[in-house]
Amino acid sequence: MNMPDQDAVPSSTPDPREPIDEREPLPGWPPRDILAPFVLLAVSMERAHGYVIEDYLRALGLFGITMSTLYRTLRQMEKDGFLESTWEPGPTGPARRVYTITDAGHTWLESSATMLNAYRQTIDRFFGLYGAGPGASRNQPTEPTDEKETQR
Amino acid sequence: MNMPDQDAVPSSTPDPREPIDEREPLPGWPPRDILAPFVLLAVSMERAHGYVIEDYLRALGLFGITMSTLYRTLRQMEKDGFLESTWEPGPTGPARRVYTITDAGHTWLESSATMLNAYRQTIDRFFGLYGAGPGASRNQPTEPTDEKETQR
DNA sequence: CGACTCTAGGTGCAGTATGCACATAGCATG
């Protein structure tokens, strides 16, 4: 109750919300191109074509991904230089495009892991507040108090 | 899933990947409308207008959200019946649109929490495989084996 | 008062990500 009505400080204050920390690129939010890290992880485990990668995705919990989305993501990551592909015949059926991860792909996978970790922490903060229940923030907004309440 | 070259079973097999579990709505992936749960959580803590909600978002780790995105999300959630709003004068400056969460909003917040939790588990599985390193999945796909390998 | 600035909210347009429906093409089997 006390916080929302004293947020808009008098105009004499030099605007506390612009020059602080939202200028940093800050990986982790919003989650952009969130499918790619999982695809890249799959290919990093072993050379794989579309259906094998789909199996990895489902093993990771991504059930809702359609093949069209997966194929387009793969082509895009190849254009970006994170994957390479060759046509190889399978034991049955038409040839498959088999993908291999590149050095750039490994590098990008590492930064993706950093992003996903930051994203995970954001979700953890959600549950920190969510578990606190309504009004809990009026006294102790869990832990994010440090740089927010003080600066306004 | 462990042997990539024998995944495409002979055509006599009734195709293991279509009629199984991807038909369930399965919250948790892909992360759709991922900003809304955080906004809704903020409003559930206390009645709030745009800038206050922005502060909550930043406290939760969402630094990159622009006000235009936030305002549009708020209007959309009001149209969806999760929020209500009234115009109220502030201590200074023009009036603000102050949002309140509705019963439907509370319900939806709960299911959002379920979705976010599933999403978090997916990220955990990512790190389970990622830590295992290349080739690790050929033997023991770490831990996502439990409820996946058995049901195929 | 009139110009200016700040606050609060909103819109137009473009880019990206995705799903659904559909298309292409090779292989297999009768």
Added chain:
DNA sequence: CATGCTATGTGCATACTGCACCTAGAGTCG
């Protein structure tokens, strides 16, 4: 060779987001 399956790809529509820009009230100062 007709049909069906495997494997990949495309067209179109939709959703979400950022960036640039707009509207409008409130306060300040000459």
